[in-house]
Amino acid sequence: MACSIVPSSLFFFHKLTNSRYGTRTFVAMQDDCGAASATTTEQYKMKIPHVLTVAGSDSGAGAGIQADLKACAARGVYCSTVITAVTAQNTAGVQGVNIVPEDFVAAQLKSVLSDMQVDVVKTGMLPSTDLVKVLLQSLSEFPVRALVVDPVMVSTSGDVLAGPSTITGLRENLLPMADIVTPNVKEASALLGGMQVVTVADMCSAAKLLHNLGPRTVLVKGGDLPDSSDAVDIFFDGEDFHELRSSRVNTRNTHGTGCTLASCIAAELAKGSPMLSAVKVAKCFVETALDYSKDIVIGSGPQGPFDHLLRLKSTSRQSHRAEAFNPSDLFLYAVTDSGMNKKWGRSITDAVKAALEGGATIIQLREKDADTRGFLEAAKACLQICCVHGVPLLINDRIDIALACDADGVHLGQSDMPARSARALLGPDKIIGVSCKTPEEAHQAWIDGANYIGCGGVYRTNTKANNLTVGLDGLKTVCLASKLPVVAIGGIGISNASDVMKIGVSNLKGVAVVSALFDRECILPESKKLHAVLMDAVQRVK
Ligand SMILES: Nc1ncnc2c1ncn2[C@@H]1O[C@H](COP(=O)(O)OP(=O)(O)OP(=O)(O)O)[C@@H](O)[C@H]1O
Numbered sequence: 001m002a003c004s005i006v007p008s009s010l011f012f013f014h015k016l017t018n019s020r021y022g023t024r025t026f027v028a029m030q031d032d033c034g035a036a037s038a039t040t041t042e043q044y045k046m047k048i049p050h051v052l053t054v055a056g057s058d059s060g061a062g063a064g065i066q067a068d069l070k071a072c073a074a075r076g077v078y079c080s081t082v083i084t085a086v087t088a089q090n091t092a093g094v095q096g097v098n099i100v101p102e103d104f105v106a107a108q109l110k111s112v113l114s115d116m117q118v119d120v121v122k123t124g125m126l127p128s129t130d131l132v133k134v135l136l137q138s139l140s141e142f143p144v145r146a147l148v149v150d151p152v153m154v155s156t157s158g159d160v161l162a163g164p165s166t167i168t169g170l171r172e173n174l175l176p177m178a179d180i181v182t183p184n185v186k187e188a189s190a191l192l193g194g195m196q197v198v199t200v201a202d203m204c205s206a207a208k209l210l211h212n213l214g215p216r217t218v219l220v221k222g223g224d225l226p227d228s229s230d231a232v233d234i235f236f237d238g239e240d241f242h243e244l245r246s247s248r249v250n251t252r253n254t255h256g257t258g259c260t261l262a263s264c265i266a267a268e269l270a271k272g273s274p275m276l277s278a279v280k281v282a283k284c285f286v287e288t289a290l291d292y293s294k295d296i297v298i299g300s301g302p303q304g305p306f307d308h309l310l311r312l313k314s315t316s317r318q319s320h321r322a323e324a325f326n327p328s329d330l331f332l333y334a335v336t337d338s339g340m341n342k343k344w345g346r347s348i349t350d351a352v353k354a355a356l357e358g359g360a361t362i363i364q365l366r367e368k369d370a371d372t373r374g375f376l377e378a379a380k381a382c383l384q385i386c387c388v389h390g391v392p393l394l395i396n397d398r399i400d401i402a403l404a405c406d407a408d409g410v411h412l413g414q415s416d417m418p419a420r421s422a423r424a425l426l427g428p429d430k431i432i433g434v435s436c437k438t439p440e441e442a443h444q445a446w447i448d449g450a451n452y453i454g455c456g457g458v459y460r461t462n463t464k465a466n467n468l469t470v471g472l473d474g475l476k477t478v479c480l481a482s483k484l485p486v487v488a489i490g491g492i493g494i495s496n497a498s499d500v501m502k503i504g505v506s507n508l509k510g511v512a513v514v515s516a517l518f519d520r521e522c523i524l525p526e527s528k529k530l531h532a533v534l535m536d537a538v539q540r541v542k
């Protein structure tokens with residue numbers, strides 16, 4: 001029998017709402033006849049799904065406890081940790097193992113289980129039979145809904161993480177209590193006394209024999225199956241076999257796939273998913289994360305970790321860019337205009353390229369009449385060009401486009417989404433600029449977490465119909481009041497840029513231009529000339 005007090009298959013969790021106060025969970029239990037009877041709503045109002053991992057620490061953070069934490073975080077589930085061993089480990093292998101004394105594992109288990117409402121326990125490295133017994137004792141005192149057992153024995157590097165003496169504890173004590181056991185082919189073989197497991201047919205036989213040892217379900221993982229172009233796993237629930245196939249990702253970064261898979265299964269079970277769905281979601285997650293991380297390089301050994309949070313790749317792109325917003329990027333701020341590009345018969349990418357080659361220091365895409373799909377494609381293409389020049393790319397108004405293409409930020413008008421809401425969506429690192437005409441608006445932009453303000457129209461302009469001009473005096477008033485750097489906009493070009501910069505307020509960092517660059521036959525020379533005028537003006541102001 002599995003160890004859950006209420007077998008997980010009898011539990012159904014229904015998400016009612018996902019309010020800002022946390023997921024409200026409605027628990028219904030089936031009675032013997034299969035009829036659902038509601039228990040309560042209020043007592044679970046703030047409950048979030050919770051997995052406890054009982055496993056070893058991997059100093060390289062690809063597997064073990066660290067993988068479990070990242071996998072649960074990625075799947076939106078809380079994860080607490082009981083550490084059974086500390087390993088010195090990297091991409092070359094395992095250099096050392098220090099086992100945590102059993103009484104201290106027991107103390108950790110008690111601390112967590114007596115206090116927190118754990119839904120599912122997932123086990124990894126359990127380096128002694130006595131430790132298995134300690135765990136089972138704790139679970140009998142503090143029962144949970146499901147137990148996921150990853151019978152970790154040997155790392156992929158071939159290092160022993162749990163010796164042969166623990167096999168008895170796993171087989172005789174732990175497996176009969178498990179809702180699922182997830183051995184890889186070598187572990188399946190070891191648990192079955194050295195039986196050969198080298199083909200998919202062997203995996204099926206192994207799954208059946210392992211099921212006879214008492215777990216409710218078995219997943220034999222085929223990540224290490226020789227000569228297989230697919231990653232094939234066999235799931236057996238005691239009646240049916242399910243062959244779960246995904247394409248094998250060609251990468252060295254597979255360290256920790258097993259821990260991640262088991263933690264994802266636990267996370268999905270904690271959310272209320274049935275077992276087979278949990279396994280399928282977990283496998284799909286591992287495949288996606290491997291594919292996403294296939295080219296990242298961490299460590300110099302043969303087996304690297306992968307990125308559970310699917311973030312490192314975009315961070316590595318960001319590391320080629322400026323780390324944080326640099327106000328001097330506002331110096332020559334080029335704002336595109338789809339109407340002007342159409343008029344002069346050129347693509348947005350050609351326009352942006354020419355502006356950059358002439359010295360533009362930041363680009364804003366302002367595509368008022370583009371359809372969303374076209375805008376996104378253009379934004380992606382412009383982002384690549386901007387990356388090459390090390391220049392940030394901002395999107396006017398469209399937070400969704402900025403997010404979808406991972407642009408550097410957005411520029412918002414007074415009737416666009418408030419900067420505070422945009423910041424909540426974009427996170428702390430993206431650049432947010434706000435158009436402001438008054439000191440009050442500038443103050444609000446600062447409070448709302450913007451990085452800079454655009455002030456104008458300084459002069460009359462055809463680009464914005466009925467736009468109130470603030471003049472050089474208005475610009476100066478806003479600059480003096482603003483705690484944020486300012487870029488001046490509105491009717492500025494080669495003839496008047498130097499007058500603008502001459503107002504001589506230190507937080508005026510540059511000018512933003514539309515027509516002066518894009519309503520011209522050749523953008524590149526105009527951009528060069530404007531850059532020279534601005535350089536000259538700032539030299540004089542100094
Ligand atoms: N290159 C790959 N491409 C796609 N899926 C993979 C790949 N390698 C492993 N998997 C999948 O990852 C999951 C874990 O299987 P694997 O056999 O690697 O476990 P493991 O040996 O216990 O892992 P580890 O010991 O590195 O944590 C399985 O679902 C497997 O099919």
Ligand SMILES: Cc1ncc(CO)c(N)n1
Pocket residue numbers: 055056057058063064065087089124125152154155156161255256257258259
């Ligand atoms: C601590 C730890 N647990 C599990 C594995 C299996 O990948 C590992 N390499 N290290």
Ligand SMILES: [Mg+2]
Pocket residue numbers: 152184258259
């Ligand atoms: Mg494993």
